[in-house]
Amino acid sequence: MNEPDQRIVQYIEAGRDRFIADLKEWLAIPSVSGDPAYATEVRRSAGWLTEYLRGQGFPTVEIWDTPGLPAVYAEWPAADPSAPAVLVYGHHDVQPVEPLDEWDTAPFEPVEDGDRLIGRGASDDKGQVLFHTLGIRAALAASGAGAPPVTVKLLVEGEEESGSVHFADLLRDRRDRLRCDAVVISDTTMWAADVPSMCTGMRGLTEAEVTLRGPSSDLHSGSFGGAVPNPLHAMAALMAALHDADGRVTLPGFYDDVVPLTDEERALFAKLPFDEDEWLRTAGGSRAAYGEKGHTTLERVWARPTAEINGMWGGHTGPGGKTIVPREAHAKISFRLVAGQEPAKVQQAFRDWVAANTPHGVEAEVHIPGGGVRPCFSPIDSPAVKAARRAMERAFGREVLFTREGGSGPEADLADVLDAPLIFVAVGLDDDRIHAPNEKVEIPLLLKGAEAAAYLWEELATALR
Numbered sequence: 001m002n003e004p005d006q007r008i009v010q011y012i013e014a015g016r017d018r019f020i021a022d023l024k025e026w027l028a029i030p031s032v033s034g035d036p037a038y039a040t041e042v043r044r045s046a047g048w049l050t051e052y053l054r055g056q057g058f059p060t061v062e063i064w065d066t067p068g069l070p071a072v073y074a075e076w077p078a079a080d081p082s083a084p085a086v087l088v089y090g091h092h093d094v095q096p097v098e099p100l101d102e103w104d105t106a107p108f109e110p111v112e113d114g115d116r117l118i119g120r121g122a123s124d125d126k127g128q129v130l131f132h133t134l135g136i137r138a139a140l141a142a143s144g145a146g147a148p149p150v151t152v153k154l155l156v157e158g159e160e161e162s163g164s165v166h167f168a169d170l171l172r173d174r175r176d177r178l179r180c181d182a183v184v185i186s187d188t189t190m191w192a193a194d195v196p197s198m199c200t201g202m203r204g205l206t207e208a209e210v211t212l213r214g215p216s217s218d219l220h221s222g223s224f225g226g227a228v229p230n231p232l233h234a235m236a237a238l239m240a241a242l243h244d245a246d247g248r249v250t251l252p253g254f255y256d257d258v259v260p261l262t263d264e265e266r267a268l269f270a271k272l273p274f275d276e277d278e279w280l281r282t283a284g285g286s287r288a289a290y291g292e293k294g295h296t297t298l299e300r301v302w303a304r305p306t307a308e309i310n311g312m313w314g315g316h317t318g319p320g321g322k323t324i325v326p327r328e329a330h331a332k333i334s335f336r337l338v339a340g341q342e343p344a345k346v347q348q349a350f351r352d353w354v355a356a357n358t359p360h361g362v363e364a365e366v367h368i369p370g371g372g373v374r375p376c377f378s379p380i381d382s383p384a385v386k387a388a389r390r391a392m393e394r395a396f397g398r399e400v401l402f403t404r405e406g407g408s409g410p411e412a413d414l415a416d417v418l419d420a421p422l423i424f425v426a427v428g429l430d431d432d433r434i435h436a437p438n439e440k441v442e443i444p445l446l447l448k449g450a451e452a453a454a455y456l457w458e459e460l461a462t463a464l465r
């Protein structure tokens, strides 16, 4: 582990007050993307960021309009035109603030409370976008260079909190400008303030709805029951057969493409201070951990694919009895996918499996809404992840562990459209109350983020060359 660069540390310390004052100014703009009443504020936020980035020295700063709310793009070319390019992703829109009466302070009048900065967007995601500017300037000041060692591109979206509806199109339209060798995501969390960590992947998703049809109308169970197939029985059997006794999904080939966890990654997961009882409380008071045999809870939610039955219905569900053989049965299923799996392949495997397992006399229809979300994953021994880890370890002065995310966001589009590895350099905490009243960020962690960002460019310049 390298010692911290004192020139960078001192630059960041000296710049702290100015940085926090600037961040507060930005946080005061209520850029709520989910509420059309705030659209002008989201635009004002994009305008503020544009001016700010110009002031910080970015030679190119542009507002990128979408059919919805604007993103901000900035670029700082490396002195050496053959140097790698790195894209930093974040967002400048925020979640709504209701219920207002649960806030101890006004959400858009940010206040400092000791080491904390409280206000909507402090952690998610304005604070984490802005630490990059302090990081770049610290790195340039320390090196005396006029330009970073990699071309730094910054893409700050304005619709992340309202579903990123135009984001994939924006990426496709601007693919040439966004071309890069790695994408740095600064919109997630670390394990804990004293357990710095990096996320290395997000699960993908695909969904399906199954309809099983029997007779053309509900039948009297006295006259016909036991003598014709019952679609609900068939559905129950089908859904029960989706997992085996070891909790594994039974679709043929389902695990074939899964990139297995390495021994090193499993060992690093195991180092995270994880309290399963406490976790079960966050799982709605679930009474037991459950899942694929041979894997820990963290491995199950982060690195193993799943099938979940999301809903089943059919027949008579109202009050009182109704003695029928129902005409049809329905179920909704979702699959979480991990590194190596392709949604289209899983969709086909599911269609084939339903066809092969539907009993004679029952007709099956599988509806698959959309193409799904591909998983994203950067191996922990890949050059980009190793470089970012070195930068984080140098800033935090301790070992950086790895996590993954069980769900997925617009990050999957970044990896897909730009075809570049993702690296997650983020300093939010799970208790930052993002999306909730009294959102805060720990200022010392933002400054550590800036320091890590300052080391990152040099590390990536060497690693990606």
Ligand SMILES: [Zn+2]
Pocket (backbone or CB within 6 Å): 091, 124, 125, 160, 187
């Ligand atoms: Zn966010």
